[in-house]
Amino acid sequence: MLNPLSSIAKSAVALALLAAPSQAQETPVVQATRTPTPPNIDGRLDDPVWHQAPAIADFFQRDPVEGAPSTEQTQVRILFDDHYLYFALRCFDSEAERLVANQMRRDAELDENDNIQIILDPYNDHRGGFYFSTNPLGARQDLLLTDEGRTRNQAWDSVWQSRTRIDSLGWSAEVAIPFDQVRYPDSDQAVWGINIGRAIRRKNEEVFLVPPPQSYGFMGRYRTSRLAVLTGLGRLQSRPPLAVVPFFLSGTQRDFTVDGSTEYDLDPGLDFKYGLTPSLTLDLSYKTDFAQVEADQEQINLTRFSLFFPEKRDFFLEGAGIFEFGERVERQGSGGRPPTLLFYSRRIGIEEGHNLPVLAGGKLTGRAGPYQIGTLRMTTQAMTFVDEEEEHEAQVDLSEATIVDTLRLHVLDTLHVAQTDFTVLRIKRDMLGRSNLGFIAIDKQPGSEADYNRTGGVDFTLSLLQAALNLRGFAAKTWTPQVEGRDRAGLLELDYRQGRFETRLNYLDVEEDFAPEVGFVPRTDIRRFKGSGRYRPRPAIDWIRMFSIGPRFTYLMDRGNTLQSRDFQFSAFVNLEIGDWFGVRYQQRYELLDEPFEIRDDQEIPPGAYEFGSYEFNLFANSSRRLSGRASCEYGDFFNGTRQRISTETIWRYNARLELEGTYEFNHINLPNGTFNTHLFGHRFLYSFSPDMFVRGFLQWNSAQELVGGNFLFNYRYLPGSDLFLVYNQVWDTEGGLEQASRSLQLKVSYYWQR
Structure with missing residues (x-):
């Protein structure tokens, strides 16, 4: 074969x-x-x-x-x-x-x-x-x-x-x-x-x-x-930068789902930046804090696989480009699936939805001649988390007369996380103009030396025809105790852009035991082919600027070559001269379920092969207007039932200072064993006092998670690089009513000093 x-x-x-080589432009x-x-x-x-x-x-x-x-x-x-x-x-x-x-x-x-x-x-x-x-x-x-x-x-x-x-x-x-x-x-x-x-x-x-x-x-x-x-710049001799940012964090938090006790924090911290060379920078952080980071935007998950959330923490985002290894992260809403990544920084300091304190960390990023270099070392604190109580009914015999009563038993779900060290080494060698060859090594080391997870890989980019044609790929392996063999993965991707046309072909191979614990792998034991094409003509029509038309497909097998999933989409969009977009998308899917798919606590889709299709209609209003937004509706089959979805977003910019945003997503799922609805609501406001002072708040409700979350943030940059943050978070549990789950209030002040 x-x-x-x-x-x-x-x-x-x-x-x-x-x-043929392209003609050089002046x-x-x-x-x-x-x-x-x-x-x-x-x-x-x-x-x-x-x-x-x-x-x-x-x-x-x-x-x-x-x-x-x-x-x-x-x-x-x-x-x-x-x-x-x-x-x-x-x-x-x-x-x-x-x-x-x-x-x-x-x-x-x-x-x-x-x-x-x-x-x-x-x-x-x-x-x-x-x-x-x-x-x-x-x-x-x-x-x-x-x-x-x-x-x-x-x-x-x-x-x-x-x-x-x-x-x-x-x-x-x-x-x-x-x-x-x-x-x-x-x-x-x-x-x-x-x-x-x-x-x-x-x-x-x-x-x-x-x-x-x-x-x-x-x-x-x-x-x-x-x-x-x-x-005209002449002789430039750079002076290595030196910046010190001490910060002070004070706050209080309370978890009502456990014992309702209130915790108080008073912690200093320090961020340090030093240029070892004009092109190589060392970042050190003690008591790394992310108090000002906004919570994730809620998502409704109607798939069998984990959701992908973007990184929002500044320490990991700064210089993140050098650590990228894996598939490209597609734009949200582009119709693609979550990427396969060897390094996914959200695995550091976040465990099963809980935030772990980062004791200390350091990064070295930059260039040395033709080499791009990135190293990362982080240590997270050992923690024990007690999750929300789970209620169970039990029938208890209370007497010799066998009088039976129903009691509510409260069971606490406890999660123990050991102190863990994370180490990443990434090097890329620039070559052949705009091409490169690189490797990555990742180590996750919890408290026990015998309990480790390591990942290694090499990757390349070959860029031709002034970057119009690009070939990318990687080969990777993981090392985990008691696991030998079937722990490799590889990718080849070809993309081409020329004029109004672009296309991309992608092949991914992931063995069953490939397990990068500091990465993101949606699915193992697969061979996947993926491709897309796009044609963007610009017609001689006064009110139309551009059409965007094309297909995309995914064909996924297990490594025994049995078809597991197939996805074909065709979409056509129109961009108007006034800046609005509207379009349609048709999607045809095939899914093979080897075991029951629990789509919610009380409903399952039985094993079997399913083929189903849907239609989607989209409208995007020019966001430069005072009132703008988007709307999307989808209807069609869904496994052995049907699905209707409506999604809207409205943004109102009252003036240059005040902005209001509202989002809503509704799903109606009709299956042979029952019908259910999901609701996802969000509201956000932003008021800017000046370019350096603003207040922001949001409220979101996810009916599937039965949670309401709220966040309020005030930020004042009182000096260049120096910030004051005041952050309030509140979570309510909507199961059986509206009850407080947790709340926190934090104040963070930082001062930026530079030589």
Whole structure:
């Protein structure tokens, strides 16, 4: 039988050999000018020093007309001194009164506002970079980009300045980015990669110094594959950064499900950052705390497998790109399944839904020549958790007359977790332009030396045709006591993007005992083929910007080649010129159940083979409007029954300060042995006092979990990098009424000191 891995690899090599080299495109060159006097960062652009720098004014569209000149004029000037890189940006607008600006909070998503974007690639290798953005209200967003911008690290938090102003000509911005906030090599004649972009939201227009091709898709604005060149910086000698962030945490928490006692905490902690070299940074943390992290968004699980939740903790998100190993994480709602990952940082400090205190931890991330390096060491505290009481009925004989009564027996479910050390080593070697070869080693070591779990793997990326064609893959193995053999996994993936067309093919092979306990593996003992294709034509119709049409499929067998699951989808979407989307999706599924599927406590779907299909209709309103949202409905067969689903989200931005959001999902499941409904409700509010002060709250109810959760957070960044957080959490149990389950109140104050 032909080995699927070998077949895919041979096909990829053949494509590479047949492909003709693409013609090189002219790369724009922009110049930075040294200034002896720093400009005053106030957004006015009236400082005379700006006239020392030449104006950059050639901007071209990515949307709606690829390559066409911008319909509104933009001018940029760049200065620098020993400590900062400065930008002056003038965004002219013929209808300045129609600027779209409804976000003020730091780190808000600014994509749907008028905004300017700056991407810096200090190594000029197109593999990643630093992203800075601001809007007319002065909101600041920064991202760390890896994998040529395909991966965005939203938790990366740089200390930089920006000020903006709105006037009759449009709006303007001044930006100051400290050199010590970005990693760069020492050089006598520094040459950086750079791109500058602007969004004109009332026209749904995006313009850039170097427009990313439309074939890059919706996230193309973050791509570093094609950049301009920034010169004039001369000799740059970096000084390794040193930052110390002491913090103080005080709080109280109470669990009503056990004994109702109240616990009080008063703990200091320390975060430490030091640049061992200009490109290699050491992060140390003592009493690592995540008090300010928002709770996970509830999900309804109608599958047989675990739900996937994204990481939200800053310590793990900062520099997370180097530790990625496995399948790409698809966008939520894209119709895909959870990924197979060798390293999933949520396995550290979280055990069966319980938060474990992190005693200490450290990271070393960065570059050394052509090598990307990441090491991680964390230690979690030993804990014992007593879960909510489980009630059982028992018939008890109370007398010789055999009088029988019913008593309620309360049983406590106790979870013991040993102190555990986690170690990760990740190295990637850049080669052949934009390709790389790497390996990862992961060790989980609880209290007993005999009770360990280890994972090792190698992976590669082969990037061809200016990153239009990419071949990726990995091979991995786990080591667990008393388990030998059948503990390997492998992946091969091919994706191709050109013009309006893109396609992806994927083969995954996971043996039965492959068990990376610090990873995420939805399913073992499988061979899975997956593929998708997308065609995005742009018709000559005034009110339509783009169609998006294509199939995707999944074919999953066990390793005995028995079909276990098959999923075929075909979807068609329309993007209107006004920014709205609507579309339909058809899905046909096959599922083989070897054992009963308990879809809820009192209902099971019996073993057997099931084939069923459904239709889904979607509408997305342009999120740059004051009132926006989405709606989705699905109906069709579901195993041996039927399912109807309705999902809505409404966002109302009353003004630049106040935002209200409501979400609701309803499922009606009709099976031969009964009918049931699920409800998922969420409400969120956000009020921004300034770009550095906001209050946020949310309330969510999951009928399947019979829980209501609430969260309130106040954040004030009183100095650059220094924060005050006040966090209140409340959980209610809705089984048989509305009873308090737990509540907590925490205050965290941090101070950022930098050399």
